[in-house]
Amino acid sequence: RKVFFEIMGLKPTDKLDGLKQSIGLELLTPTRIYVKTILNLIRDFNIKGIAHITGGGILENIPRVLPNHCQATIKDGSWEQAPIFKALQEGGNIDKTEMHRTFNNGLGMILVVPSDQCDEILIRLSGLDETAWEIGIIESNKEDKAKVVLA
Secondary structure: OHHHHHHOOOOOOOOOOOOOOOHHHHHOOOOOOOHHHHHHHHHHOOOOEEEEOOOOHHHHHHHHHOOOOEEEEEOOOOOOOOHHHHHHHHHHOOOHHHHHHHOOOOOOEEEEOOHHHHHHHHHHHHHOOOOOOOOEEEEEOOOOOOEEEEO
């Protein structure tokens, strides 16, 4: 809110390019609930991890579902950044790392799945009217804790 209303001097009723509704309504949009989608997937696929990307963004939420000595290598730009986050980043002059540390950037839920099931899961998600992308891979690392690397 600070970026839009204090830094950019906008009002809640203002609309920005790419947004379907006013900034105020965009900011009041409730968190998506993914229960039905996830139940559909776990019935037929070997889901290894599920991260609901809330406060802490992808940098803090993904490591919570990974074992130690693993890292998620995320290909930055492999998904479409939601317009509200693009406007926030540009208006607040927020660097990419901070955006990934603080916001979900349009990735509300991240699944860790076997690579041989990824394409089939993406097809299933599309059939459920979900927008999904393959955004990275899980690799081993030499550290004692799980981490995320942006590539």
